[in-house]
Amino acid sequence: MALGTRVVVDNTIHCGECGPCRDGRPLFCEQFVSLGCNAPGAFAEYVVVRTSKLYDIGSLPLDVAVLTEPLSCAMHGVDVLGLSPGSNVLVFGAGPTGLLLSQLLKMAGAASVTVAAPTQSKLDLALLHGANNIVKLERNDLAEAIDSLREIAPEGFDAVIEATGKVTVLEAAVQLARTGGTILVYGLAGENDVAEIKPYEIFSRELTIKGSFAQAFCIGRALFTLQSGSINTEGIITQTVGLNGFATALKNLHDPEHIKTVVGQL
Ligand SMILES: [Zn+2]
Numbered sequence: 001m002a003l004g005t006r007v008v009v010d011n012t013i014h015c016g017e018c019g020p021c022r023d024g025r026p027l028f029c030e031q032f033v034s035l036g037c038n039a040p041g042a043f044a045e046y047v048v049v050r051t052s053k054l055y056d057i058g059s060l061p062l063d064v065a066v067l068t069e070p071l072s073c074a075m076h077g078v079d080v081l082g083l084s085p086g087s088n089v090l091v092f093g094a095g096p097t098g099l100l101l102s103q104l105l106k107m108a109g110a111a112s113v114t115v116a117a118p119t120q121s122k123l124d125l126a127l128l129h130g131a132n133n134i135v136k137l138e139r140n141d142l143a144e145a146i147d148s149l150r151e152i153a154p155e156g157f158d159a160v161i162e163a164t165g166k167v168t169v170l171e172a173a174v175q176l177a178r179t180g181g182t183i184l185v186y187g188l189a190g191e192n193d194v195a196e197i198k199p200y201e202i203f204s205r206e207l208t209i210k211g212s213f214a215q216a217f218c219i220g221r222a223l224f225t226l227q228s229g230s231i232n233t234e235g236i237i238t239q240t241v242g243l244n245g246f247a248t249a250l251k252n253l254h255d256p257e258h259i260k261t262v263v264g265q266l
Contacts, residue, residue, distance in 0.1 A: 001051055008068040009042070010053040010219040011035040027076075027216040034214060043246060043263055055223050063240075063266045064226050064233050067100070069215075070260070071231065072222035074100040077186050077212035081159055083109040088153055090114045090176060092137075093163030093187060094122035096236050096260045101161060101186070102130040103231050110159075114152055116145055117164075119256040125235045142172050149176055156181055165189045171196055179205040186212045236260050 001007070013033035014026035021029050035041040035049070057065040074097055083089070089110040091098050094117035102113045114133040115126040123134040133152050137145045149157075156178030162170045165187035173183045174197050189195075201207065225231055240262045241248050252258035 001054055001056065005054075006057050006062070006065070007054040008057055008065050008219065008223060009035070009047075009049050010055070010072075011037075011041060011049075011069060012053075012214065012216060013039075013050075014216075027214060032214075043243065045243070055219055057223065058227065060223075060227050061266075063237055063262070065223070066262055066264075066266070067096070067233050067236060067260070068219060068222050068226060070096050071100050071104075071226065072215045072218035073097065073212075074104050075218045075222050075225070076215035077101060077161070077184060078104045078108045079218070080210050080212045081105075081108075081161070081182065081184050083159060085109040086111045087158040088112050088114075088178075090116065090149060090153070090157040090160045090173075091131075091163060092116050092161065092166075092169045092173060094119065094126045095163070097186065098122075098163045099126060099129045099236055099259070100231065100233075101163060102126060104225075105161075106130045107225075107230065114149065114157070116149060121257060122259065125259075128234065129232050137169075142168060146172055146176065153178070155179075158182070159184065161186050163187045167193050167195045174198075174201065174207065174209075177205075177207055180207075181205075182208040182210060184210050184212055237262050237266075240264070240266050 011034055014021050014029040015031040018030040033039045087110050089105050091101055094115050105113050112132045115131040116135040116137050117123055118137045118139050126134055135145050135148045159182045160173040160177045161184045162173045163186045177183050237260050238258045249261040249263050252261040
């Protein structure tokens, strides 16, 4: 690759030698490394990566290209979900992932996407990013939202995606899935969080619960999707800071009005 090429990076590293890698499932590599998560990443002036992990972005604007990695994770989630055309889908969460997921779900077969989240400004944005319906969640009481969601889908949703990491939301997701439906656990809950789910409900209603963790081999497809212009990224980046603004970027993670903060120069 020529010096000066503008690229995005696949930040995953697989050992290639452990059992899962040799079985063709590198996402479950026993030595799985994700630059920026469990190894030094790109919050630095320079980062070292293999050339095989670089993707030429061509003329794609940087403020769009920077969303390649989050989009690739959402894409993996949609792959795992395995939606049928004409599905009625509910997404809990309207962060960057929720907003990107809503649009990918439409591409993957959702006839209708409902987004439920606590922040009104993000819900308004969700309407511009593929959502057909929006429902506001009260942070500590989901009862009212559950009633509104039942009105939208009286028989339940074909698929419910939990993209908040909240245990109570996962519990609601199970209730709101239609009989024979699927729940996708996409949000990052605490390692020791425990949800109350009735095994009888899973059994009698033949529910499927799936998990989606990180991504493998989705960067190229995510970049192509952004280059094709079929995903609206407007409004997702709410602030851009330099390296010395890293603390601000971390603080923004806890500010509901912020969606994605970019560290770097756009
Ligand atoms: Zn491995």
